[in-house]
Amino acid sequence: MKIATYNINGIKARLPRLKDWLAETQPTVACLQEIKCQDDSFPADEFAELGYRAIWHGQKSFNGVAILARDVQPVEAMRGLPGDHDDEQARYLEADVNGVRIVCIYLPNGNPQPGPKFDYKLAWMDRLCTRLETLWTQEIPCAVLGDFNVIPEDSDIWAPKAMADDALMQPQSRAAWSRLLAAGWTDAVRTLNPRGGVWTYWDYQAGAWQRGHGFRIDHLLLSPELADRLEAVGVDRDHRGREKASDHAPVWANLRD
DNA sequence: ATGACTGCCTCTGGCAGA
DSSP, X not given: OEEEEEEOSOXXXXXXXXXXXXXXXXXXXXXXXXXXXXXXGOOHHHHHTTTEEEEEEOOSSSOOEEEEEESSOOEEEEESOSSXXXXXXXOEEEEEETTEEEEEEEOOOOOSSSSHHHHHHHHHHHHHHHHHHXXXXXXXXXXXEEEOOOOOSGGGBSOGGGGTTSGGGOHHHHHHHHHHHHTSOEEHHHHHOTTOOOOOEEOSGGGHHHHTOEEOOEEEEEOHXXXXXXXXXXXXXXGTTSTTOOSBOOEEXXXXX
């Protein structure tokens, strides 16, 4: 089973790139973020032609998440992150695929900090922590994939000083990340790359891609049953270098069947 | 170096992203 996450930065603008990636890499499950479309304009037919069925949670202009599965229909388990009835941002979707609970998240960016957007990010992380505790107690095989908008450690960025004041690497953001993992979740990419140096995002500006100025914010967390099956992880870097690419690259993990 | 780019939905410029 190959599970993947990809912040596509606009599904309309990225559809040809996205279809190429699915056809070439054939993930079993693909979690998408920043689809930036309303529910009635999600191109489900385009994915069906490639053998992928989907569920999605969109909104106008911003945010939006989707879960694609090869040859099977993902069964929706949760839409929207519990804990705040006033939160209307489309950032959270859960589904069951082949007996595995898939959690697709687009965690708030939080800039500028300090400020209300940073407060929203930290509150969102608290709510996520609560939800993951609930899933943990249910003891079902579970993977949490997405754009976490957190750079966990200094070895996860090309130059820590370049982002020192950014919400993505503030102590509060990192502390919340640590609380998420504390229950026992496995950071799949870190586990197989303990020294860091793996990037999943390169800014469009200042030639960041060409200069190798990236960092790691797209993550896969595995429950113990899935962590025991972890055999490989990777970043599809070549897709970041293509024409009309997203500023993120796809990240994946292979789990033994 | 106070720079740099891209997508969205148009108030084709302002916002959001990271």
